[in-house]
Amino acid sequence: MATRRTVIVSAAAGLVMAAAAAPETTATIGGGRMYGLIGSFKAQPGQRDALLAILLENVGTMPGCHSYVVAEDPEDADAIWITEVWDSAESHRASLALPGVRDAIARAKPLIAGFGQHTQTRPVGGHGLPPPA
Numbered sequence: 001m002a003t004r005r006t007v008i009v010s011a012a013a014g015l016v017m018a019a020a021a022a023p024e025t026t027a028t029i030g031g032g033r034m035y036g037l038i039g040s041f042k043a044q045p046g047q048r049d050a051l052l053a054i055l056l057e058n059v060g061t062m063p064g065c066h067s068y069v070v071a072e073d074p075e076d077a078d079a080i081w082i083t084e085v086w087d088s089a090e091s092h093r094a095s096l097a098l099p100g101v102r103d104a105i106a107r108a109k110p111l112i113a114g115f116g117q118h119t120q121t122r123p124v125g126g127h128g129l130p131p132p133a
Contacts, residue, residue, distance in 0.1 A: 034066070034129070035089040036121030042078045042113040051080065051111040054104055061100075064091025066129050078113065085123045 043051040055070045062068065066085040073079035086092040095101055125132050 033088045034123040035086045035092055036123045037084045037086075037092070037119070038081070038121060039118040040073065040079055040081045040116035042076070042116065043080060043111055044113045045078055047111045048072070048078050048080060051108060054108045054111070055080070055082070057104070058100070062095055064088060064095070066123075079116065085129060 052070060052072070059068055059070070064087040066087060067083070068085075069083040071081045071083070073081060084092070123129060
């Protein structure tokens with residue numbers, strides 16, 4: 001299993017979850033390169049709603065982010081899943097330096113108990129994404 005660099009990410013106070021020490025993978029589509037992440041993590045007991053609020057602040061303001069979905073795990077009262085699609089791995093990586101991202105990370109860290117599954121994906125299309133070439 002790859003070593004993890006745990007990152008809770010937000011641009012303009014929205015968050016993007018990624019644990020990305022594994023080699024980044026991208027897929028060419030519609031003249032661009034897309035990059036995807038799917039991951040889960042656990043909030044401290046009883047803190048999921050507070051963490052969700054941070055994750056959902058200003059969603060949709062992240063440059064290069066095509067899709068950012070935050071979901072509750074219906075079988076675990078403390079678990080959260082995040083699914084992301086970016087125009088490139090570079091856009092995702094650049095988002096980590098934004099002031100809003102850094103602020104959200106600082107506010108979210110105390111509410112996080114641990115990390116679960118994580119995978120990088122190669123998005124090839126879907127509702128809301130650029131059409132295939």
